[in-house]
Amino acid sequence: MALPPPPSTAPGPDVALRARAARRAMAYVHRVVGPAGVPSAEMSLCPGFGQSFDGARARGRLREVLGVDPGFDLDGEGFSAMVALALLAPGGGPELVRRLARQVETCRWRHRYRFLPGPGGLPADTDSTALTLGALYEAGLLPAAGLRAGARELLRSAAPATGVPRRPAADRDAGAVRPGVFMVYWEDGEEPGTLPRGRKQDPVACANALYTVLLADLPGCDGVRGVADATVGFLAEHLTSGRFLRGTRYYPSPDAFLHAVSRLCARFPDTAGPLTAPARRALERTGTGASAVTGSVLEIALRVLAADRLGVTAGQDERRARLARMQRPDGSWPAAASYRMGRFPLFFGSSFLTTVFALSALRPARPAPTVPPPRTGE
Numbered sequence: 001m002a003l004p005p006p007p008s009t010a011p012g013p014d015v016a017l018r019a020r021a022a023r024r025a026m027a028y029v030h031r032v033v034g035p036a037g038v039p040s041a042e043m044s045l046c047p048g049f050g051q052s053f054d055g056a057r058a059r060g061r062l063r064e065v066l067g068v069d070p071g072f073d074l075d076g077e078g079f080s081a082m083v084a085l086a087l088l089a090p091g092g093g094p095e096l097v098r099r100l101a102r103q104v105e106t107c108r109w110r111h112r113y114r115f116l117p118g119p120g121g122l123p124a125d126t127d128s129t130a131l132t133l134g135a136l137y138e139a140g141l142l143p144a145a146g147l148r149a150g151a152r153e154l155l156r157s158a159a160p161a162t163g164v165p166r167r168p169a170a171d172r173d174a175g176a177v178r179p180g181v182f183m184v185y186w187e188d189g190e191e192p193g194t195l196p197r198g199r200k201q202d203p204v205a206c207a208n209a210l211y212t213v214l215l216a217d218l219p220g221c222d223g224v225r226g227v228a229d230a231t232v233g234f235l236a237e238h239l240t241s242g243r244f245l246r247g248t249r250y251y252p253s254p255d256a257f258l259h260a261v262s263r264l265c266a267r268f269p270d271t272a273g274p275l276t277a278p279a280r281r282a283l284e285r286t287g288t289g290a291s292a293v294t295g296s297v298l299e300i301a302l303r304v305l306a307a308d309r310l311g312v313t314a315g316q317d318e319r320r321a322r323l324a325r326m327q328r329p330d331g332s333w334p335a336a337a338s339y340r341m342g343r344f345p346l347f348f349g350s351s352f353l354t355t356v357f358a359l360s361a362l363r364p365a366r367p368a369p370t371v372p373p374p375r376t377g378e
Contacts, residue, residue: 014321018362021324025359028331029088032352033096037103038081041348043074047252047337049349058346068344071195072121078107079115079339080353082131087360089139101141104132109191111150123194125184126157127205127250130212137215144216151216154209157183158227159199177201180230182209184250200342203238204251206231207260214268228271235261239278245286249342255295255302256339258283262309280310297326298336298354304361323358333358 042052055075081103106117112124113132133150136142185197264272333354337347
């Protein structure tokens with residue numbers, strides 16, 4: 001009787017499909033990121049991202065539809081490049097990473113980074129600063145001294161532990177300011193030619209800021225522990241209260257928050273340990289059963305990345321297979337609302353942004369980066 005054939009070592013159809021999708025997505029990214037970097041995100045007044053328009057028209061659309069003027073033009077944002085650098089620098093092509101790094105440099109002010117390049121509009125914010133500093137350092141493009149200087153700047157943004165000033169009436173919709181927790185904007189008035197933004201805190205921005213401060217491993221800095229404990233408590237409350245399901249001030253999807261928290265939990269389990277179990281439970285609320293493979297491509301990709309970092313395997317194959325099947329012929333995925341303005345319902349997104357998240361989600365799960373912490377004296 002003939003022996004049965006040996007088991008095949010060829011990848012299964014879903015694995016091969018995902019690998020092809022990842023290759024096509026990377027080819028798309030390389031085509032889109034030109035010498036000047038990433039094209040600016042599109043914008044929409046609809047969270048479903050219908051009827052989008054470019055940044056050059058955004059200010060006029062806000063005046064026309066909402067009767068408001070943000071006070072600055074919105075064309076040429078650099079945040080898309082910051083996000084791409086954080087996602088693609090590990091394992092990305094050297095020229096691609098260099099182009100992204102050159103683009104985010106146009107948004108730098110000292111050790112801080114702005115959402116929009118150049119003066120005259122938004123001041124630097126802690127979300128842009130944290131994402132960029134961490135990405136540049138982990139890509140080997142920022143020395144330890146630069147990371148530590150930026151981390152100290154981030155610590156300066158934290159609300160005072162006591163005596164938090166009363167919020168101006170115009171900012172009351174941003175919620176109560178939590179003492180000791182990172183704020184979105186600095187209040188030191190050091191940046192010339194920028195508009196004051198008021199006291200605001202956003203859980204996603206807080207998670208990103210804490211990640212970068214912990215990455216810097218600041219020696220002899222007494223303020224780190226207090227800010228870290230206050231911020232972890234703030235994030236834990238946002239998780240366990242269920243408020244994360246409504247998104248945050250600047251991020252409309254709950255999956256964006258879970259993604260940010262999962263980065264903290266995977267890289268800094270000692271500090272972020274209190275967040276791990278509630279984050280897993282929260283992921284189960286948004287990412288299992290029928291909802292595991294529903295939502296926009298962006299939300300599914302964020303769910304995959306968060307689940308990988310939190311050690312959740314259920315539903316991952318189905319989510320990755322769905323991502324691969326939803327890819328467009330040019331290697332991209334459709335735009336979705338990635339982030340939004342705080343004061344107005346103006347949503348930012350692009351095919352490029354969705355694609356870099358989907359590409360990252362289709363890659364095999366990877367451990368946290370092995371970049372060593374900075375050493376004293378570097």
